[in-house]
Amino acid sequence: MGFDNAMWHLDQGVTGLFGQWNLYTTGLVGLLIGVVSYRIATSRDPDAHPMLLARQAQASPVRQEGESPVYRSHNAPHGISLNTGLNVRDPGTSKWARGRDGDLRDVWRRAATGVPEGEGATAGAKGRILTVHGTEQIVEHKLGELICLSGLQGPSSR
Secondary structure (H helix, E strand, O other): OHHHHHHHHHHHHHHHHHHOOOHHHHHHHHHHHHHHHHHHHHOOOOOOOHHHHOOOEEEOOOOOOOOOOOEEEOOOOOOOOOOOOOOEOOOOOOOOOOOEOOOHHHHHHHHHHOOOOOOOOOOOOOOOEEEEEOOOEEEEEOHHHHHHHHOOOOHHHO
């Protein structure tokens, strides 16, 4: 009895709604659908979720309306110039001294000689260059030979 009664009331409600339907109702429903569609189509989500960026970076305080903020590290906040170069410190230099800019030779040298003692948990670990041919053949190159072949050692170390 309960289900039949509920269905009868539902049928009466739908019949009453469509029985009173006219041009004004069509216009109002069309306007409502248009407004909702416009709001959904023009809404903008941020590029990155704020919770992900909360501890990683700092959003720029000044930006244009509707523009996503520029995020920078807490180590180089807005208003302070970005770090330049590689900040390479030669052996024996103070830990707190500013390093020089460096270039690709310094990167190759660090890969070939490994991490010096006291500069990380993986002290002495050397870099590797691998060439992969297909799924089975992997060729490991010796960094010393590649440095000599590329001429990155410079004129003083030949």
